Amino acid sequence: MMITSCCRRALLGVSLGVLATLSALPANADQITFVSQGGAYQKAQTVAILDPSAKKLGITINQDSIPDAWPAIKSQVASGKPTWDVVDVPTGYCLRGGEQGLLEKLDFSKLPNAAAMPEAYRSPYSVAYEFYSSVLAYSQKKFAAGAAPNSWADFWDVKKFPGRRALRNHPIATLEAALMADGVAPDKLYPLDVDRAFKKLEEIKPNITVWWTSGAQSAQLLNDGEVDMVMAWNGRVSALTKEGAKVAFTYNQGILQSTSLCILKDAPNLATAVRFLNEAVDPVHQANLPLLIDYGPANPKAFDTGVIKPERVAQLPSAPENAAKQALMSYAWWSSPAGEAAEKRWIGFMQK
């Protein structure tokens, strides 16, 4: 009696253990945890990129979302046992994370899709995932077609274009705009002349009604008529247009920005994560994204797939014709010591 009961228990334990191993092993081998910023943006990715990639690679993609992944990346890697594999974050974080040893260095020989992308869209630790743009947007009630501001010099010209203005309460893209207003060509911005940029900003400061902090706020200000022109993200302005608001924007002198994919150091499913990274920038998946949301594909080959109709191409920030009018943000400069110093200087400028 005693023996049976003890053996039965042991047997049960063994079989449970085997079961656990059996069920855990294969699942672990081909699943990853992918993290993005949530909302409509992550839903669009799920349809355009994540689900098709999972199907093609035969893997499971577990999703998580967080508005600001940076602190979590730091603490996960510091713990030595990260739970995330691939993250989609503003490109600057990928560069900073690479410098601080928080990310896996990428072997581009295993990433043919990424290797075929322009070098400016990659770093040793990351691949651009999608593009958005900081553009000059304005109210069409205030400015008639043909008489609307079309450059940062116009934005700074309060005599020719009277009206209330808003800029982002952040130096990134704002310093670039100030330098373009001062006559620097979009492709000659970096390294930024920070002193010159702040001097130019001092000039417009008395005419800035609001320094906005969130994308939603920038759209609200324009929509409610609180301001007549604003630097805003293209997706926020086009969302207003779709709702019928009398607003418009120009890609001329826009600042082209991106989020990138990178892999956490010692990610639990490293090999699968690398396979996914390559698949995520596949031209066809990439071409499907802008059909669902106002962001441009990071892989320029997406425009050769024929998936995106010409009318739609014309609206996208990274379309070759639009990209040519804009400045490509240098995240490398912003994560350099000079860039960090410029970021620290911002709040002092705001207080005065």
Place this chain on the structure above:
Amino acid sequence: MSSPVQDLSVLHQRREQRLMLALALPALLVILLLVVLPVGWLAWQSVYHNGFTLENYRRIWSEDIYWRSFALTFEISLLVTLLALLLGYPIAYAASVAPKRWGIIILALVVLPFWTSVLVRAYAWLALLQRTGVINQLLLQLGVIDEPLALVHNTFGTVVATLHILLPFMVLPLYATMQQIPRDLMQAGASLGAGPMLTFWRIFLPLSLPGVLAGCTLVFVLTLGFYITPELLGGGRTIMISMLVSRNVELYDQWGAASAVGVVLLVAVGAIFFAVSRFIPLDRVLGQK
């Protein structure tokens, strides 16, 4: 020299004290766990990062952005406290002297906004105060103004919304104190020939001071740490100290850079209360022995 009866009462008193301590123990533990430990941990982080360092404090000392924000934060806190007192005192007074049903209605109106989140109330103020907002549109239509007033995206908007959110913290302690003031005292004053103004001035007001002090302390301290209203309604220019805390987490990638700001604020507030307590006998005002 002590009689047995006295001994017994002392014994009783001690036993009661021990019982009270035991009853308070869970609450004290919670405070230790949720307040003392985290604050201590943050203070530790502010001086320890790969070794002992005063870098975080040197930065606060040497960069004037911190001084400017500290000064602005204290200015706004004082202003909000003063305005809350001016607005809150009559409300609490009305609630305490009005017939019971009206008192309850007044208090309900004060407490009602508590049911909506701070964020929602901040946005509501935006809808009221902005250029195309209710107030400006009304004034424009009445012909009082020709151009919309700049009521928000500045310090004014921040102060108005903060005041609205914190007003109950002034009214409730005031009301609680005023409720306890015996009405006979006012009648006694009147019977001795004092008019309503004089009875209020000489009797009611001094007796309500503990409530004034409690309300002012609450509102002042809460305003010091406000984040949402200056962030949403300050237009980017009203940079209070809490915003520097969040900026430092972002910019310096370590808690210490942010918690040092918190520690300085804590010490500053402690110093102010210490200084105030030397001029105002706090324990007497607060109604202790």
